[in-house]
Amino acid sequence: MARYNARDSEARWQAEWERRDVFAARNGSARPKCYVLEMFPYPSGRIHMGHVRNYTMGDVIARFRRAQGFNVLHPMGWDAFGLPAENAARDQGVNPREWTYANIAAMRGQLKSMGLALDWSREFATCDASYIKHQQKLFLDFYREGLVYRAEANVNWDPVDRTVLANEQVIEGRGWRSGAPVERRKLAQWFFRITAFADDLLEALDRLERWPEKVRLMQKNWIGRSEGLRFSFALSNGQSVEVFSTRPDTLFGASFVALSPDHPLTEELAKDNPALADFVARCRRLGTAEETIETAEKRGYNTGLTAAHPFAPAWQLPVFVANFVLMAYGTGAIFGCPAHDQRDLEFARKYGLPVLPVVVPEGVEAADFAIGEEAWLGPGRLANSRFLDGLDVEGAKREVANRLEASGCGVRTVNYRLRDWLVSRQRYWGCPIPMVHCSVCGIVPLRESDLPLLLPEDARFDVAGNPLDHHPAWKHVVCPVCGNPARRDTDTLDTFVDSSWYFARFCDTQADQPVNRDAADYWLPVDQYIGGIEHAILHLLYSRFFVRGLRKLGYVGIDEPFAGLFTQGMLCHETYRAPDGQWLPPEDVERRDGVAVRKGTNVPVTIGPSEKMSKSKKNVIAPETIIDVFGADTIRWFMLSDTPPERDIEWTERGAEGCWRFVQRVYRLVTEAKGIDPAETSAAGCARDATLELRRATHRAIRAVTDDLEALRFNRAVAQIYTLTNALEAAGAASGSARREALETLARLINPMMPHLAETCWAALGRDTLLAEEPWPAADPDLLRSDSITIAVQVNGKRRGEMEVPMEADDEFVRSRALALDSVVRALDGKPPRRIIVVRGRIVNVVA
């Protein structure tokens, strides 16, 4: 018998879908919409298994929703700016634009070979001139709205990629791409005022019910809201210093005030204090050169100044500059209460400062309470605190805040950990910032009619630093306002800006405005967004910010960009090492007589644990080789089987072969069934029981697969389809019409997951429509019910038997039947039942 030829079949159906343009999304439709989006790829040149998993899941949802009658928008584009293009330019002498578009062409072909139900007419790349134009327009709009500003600040400098980075892009003190320890530099840069929405970004998280709890929590922690009090200390030199504290209740336990090394007052004092200047310099070196702050010792420099306690001016506290006080959080200055803060305690011990407990745990006498190595952070009653004595922590916070607010030296404040988003990048391959610096007018935005401002094609990449900065013809211009000499801003925008609004552009990629409001009102928000957890903060937070900006400007009316978010797990594979420790790719390893050896040799290979696929460990599998051998449907089926989609999945050769066998099995079932007569209902040899059973299995499968796909439980949907397949194979005695119904249903149910195979089966069953345009099947409720049910019988909570009872049986009937069971009689051993619990349709428990 002929086997299924995936290669021919897949090419044929892909061509057919394209010819009939079945996946185009229609703007202005009256049908309910569904916007399904996967995080768009960076055009590295070839797709990897992670892409395959991501786009397969999105495709299943898109096809499922389409079948359910939704007008589905499922687009694809390219996150095309970024450093790799520039590196390729430097290393291989290629043009970044050409390199990028060539990669896009290659990847487009690979994605098309997966048979994705995409509307390719909406494709764009973020490096397209039109996208640059609209993004620059948005930048100017945000600037006018006060959401973009330029400021000098201490910024994170990546010495390898030679650019600044946003806080979100520094992981454990290192650049997120280069891995190099970041340095601190004071530079004037462009910022997006993301903190303007800090409160809303935080609060709205609670309403994102279809987001993973984990991502919401990560964003919550990143935004880091804390309520406290901001108040001032008068200094002995006549100045004052403002501090922020979430524990103003501990004010009477204060034993010092500490300033950040970067605090303006510190800088002022350091001007004529070389010892302090030296201390500050050492702090800065420590902060950047050493990656582990954990081991860093608390260090301070006593300025000799003192600060007056707000409630007792005669009480003077020493003022230190301390290495652990961050300028970027709060006011850059603190008061230290060693008894109730671990850092302050370590500092106090080192410099011999008093440690006075002012919060005493319940049930402990104040006189008996001493602080050892651990600060007391728990609740308790105030002591040693004058008018606060006896209050609880919350009461004392209130009292201190009330008094300091009344006296005008303090104010209740909400402080956020979140800082504004630094978007300047000293790199070439990005969206140019549409600003010039005029010697007369200062900062001047470009005129909208001058947009887009495109990158020069003839930049040089063989010199260190920013190619735009080294391009005199591009850099030096005249001011659009006064005509005097000016220079362009030679920085480009962080590529995360590009991905912060692309989903809105997909609604109408031809719009002459950045976003077509009507189209956005129809399509947005994205109903289901799918991507990796690595964007839990970066991209997903920036996009949420951007939508708030767009809304303020009237471009969109939505509150949030992504109503549903799904974060998929990563792809893993076994790792292999040669005796010399070198990593080996899977294709160089074979198993012979149960041991792994290097292919074609007798060199033994050590098999390591399954780890995330990575180039460095060589445990990557190229999707195209799998598609070549088994076809797209097999790889898609694998991606959906067994492992829940949010978890890491292990790619195995055997698993892939198992999927391939299933493809063949379905094909065989359908082709062997050719000629079954749909009219035949009760022919000789067709058992009525078998027929009913198969029909029930069919409709149960419809119900179950539908529910599982709705809930994105792809692995369970796959299991349900196996169950139906097993039932079909066992249903030789069922009638022809029941078998046909089951086979057609099987084709419909696998269609979102294995669309080419499904179309082939559909055609083989004699249908002349496209499954891509067929509606989703509905389960017949009558066939989901059954007349009787098997329920378990327990004695004292232990299962002792089961019995078949009519669906409608009353409790009394069930009880007597249970007691009559042999196994129950035996287990009771003559003891009378004390109690019998009957749970309808589930279980009987006899308690003796």
Next chain:
RNA sequence: GGCCCCGUGGCGGAACUGGUAGACGCAACGGACUUAAAAUCCGUAGCUACGAAAAGGGCGUGCCGGUUCGACUCCGGCCGGGGCCACCA
């Protein structure tokens, strides 16, 4: 250090709001077909130093305890694995 998540057969994993633990798949084993292999088909399968091989028991969701007629599911405490943030006042 803080916050969070997860521990179920040889493996991936099912089990709806507390109600028959192990669906479905992979691997394995026995058998059929075949000169042979592949492919395919039929069948077995949590463990068990209980029992005669049967019937029937016993033990089983990391460990200890609790709540309940009944716990993979709820509560408390341990142990183990993973993630995020990391001097955030």
